[in-house]
Amino acid sequence: MKTAQITTAEHRLQRQLRLRDLVLTQILCVVGSSWVGVAAGLGRAQTLTWIAAMLVFYFPMAGSVIALNRELPLEGGLYVWSHKAFGDLIGFLTAWNIWFYGIAVTATILYAIPTELSYLIGPSAAWLPENHLASTAVVTVTIAAITIAALRGLALSKWIHNIGGIAILVVFAALILLPLWAIARHAPIQWVPLAVQLPPATLRSLALFGQMIFGALCGLEYIAILAGESRQPAKSIAQSVWISSPVICAMFILGTASVVAFARPGRIDFIAPIPQTMRIALGSTGIGNLFAIAAIFLLQLRLIGASSYIFTGVTRLPLAAGWDHLVPAWFTRLHPRWRTPSNSILFTAALVFLLVVLANIGVHAQEAFQVLSNASLTHYELAYLAMFAVPLAGAASLRKALPRWLKWTSMIGFCATLFSLLISAYPFVDVVNARLYAAKILGTTICSNLIAICFYKLRRKS
Secondary structure: OOHHHHHHHHOOOOOOEOHHHHHHHHHHHHOOOOHHHHHHOOHHHHHHHHHHHHHHHHHHHHHHHHHHHHHOOOOOOHHHHHHHHHOHHHHHHHHHHHHHHHHHHHHHHHHOHHHHHHHHHOHHHOOHHHOHHHHHHHHHHHHHHHHHHHHHOHHHHHHHHHHHHHHHHHHHHHHHHHHHHHHHOOOOOOOOOOOOOOOOOOHHHHHHHHHHHHHHOOOHHHHHHHHHHEOOHHHHHHHHHHHHHHHHHHHHHHHHHHHHHHOOOOOOOOOOHHHHHHHHHHOOOHHHHHHHHHHHHHHHHHHHHHHHHHHHHHHHHHHHHHHOOOOOHHHHOOOOOOOOOHHHHHHHHHHHHHHHHHHHHOHHHHHHHHHHHHHHHHHHHHHHHHHHHHHHHOOHHHHHHOOOHHHHHHHHHHHHHHHHHHHOOOOOOOOOOHHHHHHHHHHHHHHHHHHHHHHHHHHHHO
């Protein structure tokens, strides 16, 4: 389908996203609370490691998002860019890999909500995650709420995303100020916010760096999926990148410095480093306990906002691919009142619910769910390889329209993403069998894309 036809179809969507919404959503999507714990595993070497990761990946990513979105500010974002550059098959595979990533990540976040609630409520709710009926009920209600918000459209769901973005900003502001509070109380901490130290030359350090390159810093391009629902997307999405980027970089570096100042090396909680740091600094009683509980509550708001945002983006990919006739036109039908892809939303919600239910059935199902969750990042990395390849090997007409500097930054970003993809099979936490772990991750990614190719071939024949 030609660009003009896609634009005509986009005119049926409602443009709800302003610059404020885009900036808050960028922060919500990119800044994950667990990554300050991962980076803190490097100790005082975290500053140089963060800076290196930003130079080789974050800034090339930002350049690609600004340049490609300026040229093709269309609903579907990275899918449309790769489809325009490489044709139907690569475009479809790009959409497939982002879609797989979004479904798995959404299910992972929602699956963890009962456990997060038990921590928030306290010891009296310790039974909640182990009770399959109760935990499934909690997840079902959450999925229903996110689905209703998505059906209602961004007029409602953008406020869920905005609240999540504000919540993570408040949490990180508190985390960054914690050392100052401790110093004022003469607490014995060693806080060096911008320490300059090289990381140890080990395979583990390399694996942590690879995880930080992509896992921590990816996500700027995701908002471009909703370009058709943004006001002046060619201008506003670029502005959101410029405004949010220094904030995001400062949050990661200064937030990690706070974790390093309080948490002991080797005892950092990679899953919940911010609540752990809050508890260490503020204690578990009195006013300190209330602050820690408030921080945990805000992190839950961020998780709900992130799951709603990722879910919303995932539902737009079949819509955009349907406009190109790569998936059935059933996915392109819009709600008569709210102008949202209702069929795609309900289909995606059913898949997410199915994944969560299967994860609750038994040990084997949980293991399969965990593999899907871990492999989701490798799917996203494949999509990024396509994005960085556009100025290098895309259609000549598109390459000529892009700035020359983009070719060099894309080459750096492509190499960094490829390195992260290859190193992602190496676990930076203890596993029973490292080779089996790598085989599961890479095998799932390969099988998934083979299924996508088969679907594409069958679709072309029909």
